[in-house]
Amino acid sequence: MTKVGVFKLVSFLVILALLTAICVIEDRLVAGSLMEVKNYCYAIELASEENGGIINGEVASLVDNLEVSWKENEGRLCFMVNHKSIEQLGVEIVRLKTYIDEEEEIEFFTSLEIIKHYVETFQHFMGASFHNIL
Secondary structure, eight states: OOHHHHHHHHHHHHHHHHHHHHHHHHHHHHHHHHHHHHHHHHHHHHHHHHTTSSOSHHHHHHHHHHHHHHHHHHHHHTTTSOHHHHHHHHHHHHHHHHHHHTTOHHHHHHHHHHHHHHHHHHHHHHSOOHHHHO
């Protein structure tokens, strides 16, 4: 094999390794961001059960923390996916705050379930795959 052939092979392998590393980092970032949202959802459910409803400071604080966390993560995720694909999650988080203010528990928990559904759905289509590498 000539020097040019070895250089092409090494270059190809380096590029393939770099693309694989980028896809793995992207997958971990997406999975971590979505897992954080899911953990907040479960914490909100637990706090509402322990405190007898959604009208208390702990639930409101958790929803505020969820919103702040999502805004930070959404900014990073917008570099990897179309913003229109993930903006509905932010809309549902804002609805949670509205439902607390209006004391509408059924709508609050429905919106919380929608958020959990979006998280599950996003994990399937945002994950790393070999198609991203190729």
